[in-house]
Amino acid sequence: MNKFKYYFVLLLAGIAIVSCNKSDDDEVVVVPLRDYTEQYKADNDSILKYLKTNYIEEVNANFDIKITKIPAGGTQVSIWDQTDYPLQTRDVYNDGITYTVYYLSLRQGTGVSPCNYDRISTAYTGYLLDGTQFDSSSGLARTFDLDGAGTSGVFVDGWKEIFPKFKTGTSVIGADGVATYDNFGAGVMFLPSGLAYYGEATDGIKAYSPLVFTFKLFDIARLDHDFDGVFDFQEDINNDGYVYDFRDTVKYPNPPASLIDDTDGDGIADFLDADDDGDGFTTFYEITKPAGQIGNVGGINYGISTYYPWDPIVDNPTTPNTDETEPRGIPRRPTGDLTDPAKAESATNPRKYIDADYLEPTRLRIHLDKTYPYKKQ
């Protein structure tokens, strides 16, 4: 979305240049985007200066934070030097360089963390480094897709990197249907322009502006970008909380191996790959339950879903009229007795499934196992 907007702006600029040239002979030069390394250096200097010349005036009981410039001669302790909320950093790879992003954790939260492609519900306020507020949800929850897609997409790359460091909290739906949130994660992120709008000027923000966002993480929704029945966060194979699409080799010329979750190594990350293990069987096919093993069959409850969930699911006690039980998760390749013990294991003489094949916590699920289903002969 960000990119789309950016090209759109360029297009308008192009039209303006053409019409200029018709009316006079002035030389008009399209200014290329600044060098990312140089701009990051400048932005980082500005952010460090901000952190050393501003202080936390207040964090109230609702985790609203007020940051204020230290007045001349003031003895307030800067954000940089204070220890109530230690400054933290995350290294972020983007546009071929590694940014060190500073953020404050006011509270971690007690719930679950989004991955960087999930949908989040947040209350936030955005500031320029001079303290000017340019946007705010005014304390209300707003929903955003961290992947930047759709009408609720986030345009700021920094959000997808910092929100996963926080957790949701608890919520209560009132009689009026409005949710009240508590125990949520709350923080502040200090973003270089390369992880915000970079060369694009937008609503009250000049091009190349570092941005500060205060935020609360109220809720998340899990997404499944390749529609294979496995959520993005479950396709985070190295379990670092992040998945990445590095197919754009201009934006990502040399991605660190530590950020890649690509089981079959074909350059398409698992969360976008229809066949994660590259064995010729789609993940969707591999996690589909066998015919005759859906619902109650012969007194055995196999669960109502057509597909195995990642792990077994227990019944939700708050929905007494529905049984959500899924007794089996995505299995590993079967490890029971051979169908015909006299013959070798093969597609025509498979092993039988045993309970542990669906339940063992560290099992290599079949959609990530190149050796199963049995290779086509």
Ligand SMILES: [Ca+2]
């Ligand atoms: Ca998926």
Ligand SMILES: [Ca+2]
């Ligand atoms: Ca990962």
Ligand SMILES: [Ca+2]
């Ligand atoms: Ca792949």
Ligand SMILES: [Ca+2]
């Ligand atoms: Ca497969």
